[in-house]
Amino acid sequence: MRRVAICGFSMCKVGNHYQKSLSELFAEVALDALESAGNPDIDAIYVGNMSASEHTFQKNLGVLLSNSIGLNSTPCKLVECADGSGGAALYEGYNSVASGLYDVVIVGGVEKMSEVLQGENRKIRSMTIEQEYEAFHGLSIDGEFAIIMRYYMHYYDVPKRQFALFAVQMHKHAAGNRYAKLPYEISLEAALNMQTIADPLTLFDMAPTGDGSAAVVLCPLERAREFTDTPVEIAGAGQASDTLALYDRKNILTFKATSKAAEIALKTSKLKISDVDLFEVHDSYTISGFLALEDLGVIERGKVGQAVEEGLIDLDGPAPTNLSGGLKARGHPGGATGVYQAVEATLQLRGEAGKNQADPAEVALIQNAAGIGSLVTVHVFKRI
Amino acid sequence: MRRVAICGFSMCKVGNHYQKSLSELFAEVALDALESAGNPDIDAIYVGNMSASEHTFQKNLGVLLSNSIGLNSTPCKLVECADGSGGAALYEGYNSVASGLYDVVIVGGVEKMSEVLQGENRKIRSMTIEQEYEAFHGLSIDGEFAIIMRYYMHYYDVPKRQFALFAVQMHKHAAGNRYAKLPYEISLEAALNMQTIADPLTLFDMAPTGDGSAAVVLCPLERAREFTDTPVEIAGAGQASDTLALYDRKNILTFKATSKAAEIALKTSKLKISDVDLFEVHDSYTISGFLALEDLGVIERGKVGQAVEEGLIDLDGPAPTNLSGGLKARGHPGGATGVYQAVEATLQLRGEAGKNQADPAEVALIQNAAGIGSLVTVHVFKRI
Numbered sequence: 194m195r196r197v198a199i200c201g202f203s204m205c206k207v208g209n210h211y212q213k214s215l216s217e218l219f220a221e222v223a224l225d226a227l228e229s230a231g232n233p234d235i236d237a238i239y240v241g242n243m244s245a246s247e248h249t250f251q252k253n254l255g256v257l258l259s260n261s262i263g264l265n266s267t268p269c270k271l272v273e274c275a276d277g278s279g280g281a282a283l284y285e286g287y288n289s290v291a292s293g294l295y296d297v298v299i300v301g302g303v304e305k306m307s308e309v310l311q312g313e314n315r316k317i318r319s320m321t322i323e324q325e326y327e328a329f330h331g332l333s334i335d336g337e338f339a340i341i342m343r344y345y346m347h348y349y350d351v352p353k354r355q356f357a358l359f360a361v362q363m364h365k366h367a368a369g370n371r372y373a374k375l376p377y378e379i380s381l382e383a384a385l386n387m388q389t390i391a392d393p394l395t396l397f398d399m400a401p402t403g404d405g406s407a408a409v410v411l412c413p414l415e416r417a418r419e420f421t422d423t424p425v426e427i428a429g430a431g432q433a434s435d436t437l438a439l440y441d442r443k444n445i446l447t448f449k450a451t452s453k454a455a456e457i458a459l460k461t462s463k464l465k466i467s468d469v470d471l472f473e474v475h476d477s478y479t480i481s482g483f484l485a486l487e488d489l490g491v492i493e494r495g496k497v498g499q500a501v502e503e504g505l506i507d508l509d510g511p512a513p514t515n516l517s518g519g520l521k522a523r524g525h526p527g528g529a530t531g532v533y534q535a536v537e538a539t540l541q542l543r544g545e546a547g548k549n550q551a552d553p554a555e556v557a558l559i560q561n562a563a564g565i566g567s568l569v570t571v572h573v574f575k576r577i
Numbered sequence: 578m579r580r581v582a583i584c585g586f587s588m589c590k591v592g593n594h595y596q597k598s599l600s601e602l603f604a605e606v607a608l609d610a611l612e613s614a615g616n617p618d619i620d621a622i623y624v625g626n627m628s629a630s631e632h633t634f635q636k637n638l639g640v641l642l643s644n645s646i647g648l649n650s651t652p653c654k655l656v657e658c659a660d661g662s663g664g665a666a667l668y669e670g671y672n673s674v675a676s677g678l679y680d681v682v683i684v685g686g687v688e689k690m691s692e693v694l695q696g697e698n699r700k701i702r703s704m705t706i707e708q709e710y711e712a713f714h715g716l717s718i719d720g721e722f723a724i725i726m727r728y729y730m731h732y733y734d735v736p737k738r739q740f741a742l743f744a745v746q747m748h749k750h751a752a753g754n755r756y757a758k759l760p761y762e763i764s765l766e767a768a769l770n771m772q773t774i775a776d777p778l779t780l781f782d783m784a785p786t787g788d789g790s791a792a793v794v795l796c797p798l799e800r801a802r803e804f805t806d807t808p809v810e811i812a813g814a815g816q817a818s819d820t821l822a823l824y825d826r827k828n829i830l831t832f833k834a835t836s837k838a839a840e841i842a843l844k845t846s847k848l849k850i851s852d853v854d855l856f857e858v859h860d861s862y863t864i865s866g867f868l869a870l871e872d873l874g875v876i877e878r879g880k881v882g883q884a885v886e887e888g889l890i891d892l893d894g895p896a897p898t899n900l901s902g903g904l905k906a907r908g909h910p911g912g913a914t915g916v917y918q919a920v921e922a923t924l925q926l927r928g929e930a931g932k933n934q935a936d937p938a939e940v941a942l943i944q945n946a947a948g949i950g951s952l953v954t955v956h957v958f959k960r961i
Binding site: 194214216243244246247249250251252253254255256257259260265266267268269270271272273274275277281285288289291292293294316320321323324325328432433434435436437438441450453563564567568 | 598600627628630631633634635636637638639640641643644649650651652653654655656657658659661665669672673675676677678700704705707708709712816817818819820821822825834837947948951952
């Protein structure tokens with residue numbers, strides 16, 4: 194397998210882009226990413242998207258997107274794994290270059306979730322959980338995470354305050370990120386008094402959906418200097434799945450696909466979790482942020498909240514996490530989220546993350562999950 | 578790149594499988610395909626599906642399907658390119674083995690389209706065309722093919738009778754295929770007097786949708802004999818896209834993605850179109866069957882109808898085509914169709930096609946298209 198590098202990237206602010214269509218949102222960012230790599234010829238396009246079928250009624254979205262950047266015959270592969278689509282698209286793109294199938298590919302993530310009624314949005318978000326039994330009988334994605342959070346609080350004897358602290362921290366990071374949907378700080382008091390959505394989940398335990406578009410250009414590492422002076426290596430990638438249904442799990446306090454995917458990615462990159470300088474994890478809910486840090490082995494089980502309070506994931510802490518603001522405050526544009534993580538890790542490793550720049554920033558790990566962790570993709574990035 | 582073989586396969590009859598869920602439909606066929614290959618360990622699953630989001634509200638379908646065959650951590654990649662999904666999934670699976678990324682993979686196509694109201698079915702079928710302008714202003718997939726067919730009739734001075742003859746021929750083939758949805762012959766008179774759907778299209782110019790599931794197991798050719806005594810080689814694969822919108826095309830009487838995909842697939846397999854003994858082409862409408870045969874270079878432009886009447890695509894004709902009955906009479910289970918074509922080609926090359934067995938059957942070519950040919954995948958199969 195060949196070594197792979199990121200030689201171009203771009204993203205737009207997560208928000209409500211009412212004035213742009215899905216293909217316009219993709220095209221702007223993809224063309225900008227290609228320009229940042231010196232406009233190379235590209236062999237294929239991989240795109241993560243979760244809900245174009247619902248939001249724009251468009252099947253075969255890949256072709257619309259390749260058309261939108263003027264590539265009318267380049268294969269464009271749409272990858273749909275719920276809100277894990279972005280990471281999964283990156284994984285396919287990475288493998289296509291690593292295996293020698295393609296030389297230069299663009300991986301995009303695009304999602305437009307703002308233009309539907311709230312009820313429709315709720316329904317679409319819950320399409321990420323198992324439908325034949327769980328959703329059929331009325332469970333929602335919020336409900337499933339409320340069950341997991343409630344059990345976590347009970348099992349480890351953890352108060353809601355610890356989850357609120359995580360949300361406060363995410364907003365603190367987002368305040369320094371101009372691409373964030375919610376770029377402002379919130380007080381612990383506000384987080385503690387937020388309205389309940391599905392007890393014990395409050396609104397501040399949930400990541401806001403949004404419109405967004407992000408893209409990276411991949412090439413073989415040995416050719417990266419043709420396209421950019423500051424390439425970043427994708428040193429490892431791993432993917433694993435779990436049961437789609439929560440009722441099928443022996444233990445709901447771990448997303449074991451995270452551990453397995455991270456194990457594969459770290460093994461490929463010949464690195465240990467302790468070598469990682471910064472993390473972007475999939476905190477679609479505060480509880481999923483907690484489980485990610487535990488399943489990656491960053492912190493002991495049941496201790497995330499306490500560690501967050503003690504500065505674990507601060508910019509200058511031992512394990513800076515979601516310096517972008519995470520899904521919670523940068524925003525969660527569904528199938529684009531995993532590609533946002535890739536762009537943010539790239540910015541950090543290039544030393545271009547502005548106010549939120551971590552130091553050192555030699556190795557970054559990103560983790561993108563679908564639904565209740567039923568498919569997880571992990572990538573390890575390395576400064577060259 | 579390594580050579581790739583099919584070492585296992587299965588399919589079910591296309592029809593209305595009301596008694597089975599989408600995952601049950603997939604699991605039965607996938608397990609049967611795996612058994613036919615001696616139950617090998619598999620590295621990944623590729624699945625073509627077009628409309629699970631609409632028909633079962635399931636996102637992240639890949640995980641449900643891998644769970645359904647007891648593989649709770651094997652990556653399952655869902656490929657969605659409208660009704661070209663099956664061929665596109667096969668293409669990704671083929672490339673993953675050819676490039677050395679994986680050794681043994683299963684490629685499935687599954688679709689359940691029967692359990693929605695007719696209006697919903699119409700809407701879903703039209704999600705395969707461009708939405709932002711064409712569908713938005715009221716065009717349907719039937720409407721777009723009616724435009725193409727009308728222009729074809731005008732341009733080449735061809736009567737509707739020639740299209741009816743193609744439909745009659747498809748039913749003649751389906752009568753010998755126990756997996757067909759419509760396994761009976763129809764008269765030319767019936768076809769000529771069928772009700773109009775979108776002038777000049779009649780009901781008999783259109784392929785019926787249906788529930789279906791098909792699967793093939795792929796492995797490196799050099800290992801194929803470990804799994805089966807009669808492997809079939811996938812000697813070449815090609816994929817190309819075109820504009821998603823009909824209004825963007827310079828010439829609507831050719832699906833140029835078909836020509837380009839076939840050119841790539843034939844070049845890889847070091848074969849010429851004249852070496853092909855039998856074809857399975859994407860006749861989602863009689864007119865798309867016509868264009869496929871022309872774009873592949875089987876017959877001169879404008880001459881398909883006449884050639885069909887003279888026996889071109891008969892079982893004992895010079896270019897036996899859609900011996901399964903094609904999409905028209907075998908049935909068109911959306912994203913599963915491309916994998917059905919692969920199973921049918923495999924049966925033919927193994928000499929197991931029963932009443933419809935072609936002779937000789939050394940080389941087969943299958944062509945699967947999305948919507949109005951906006952993405953086309955072509956595979957060339959070879960007897961070993």
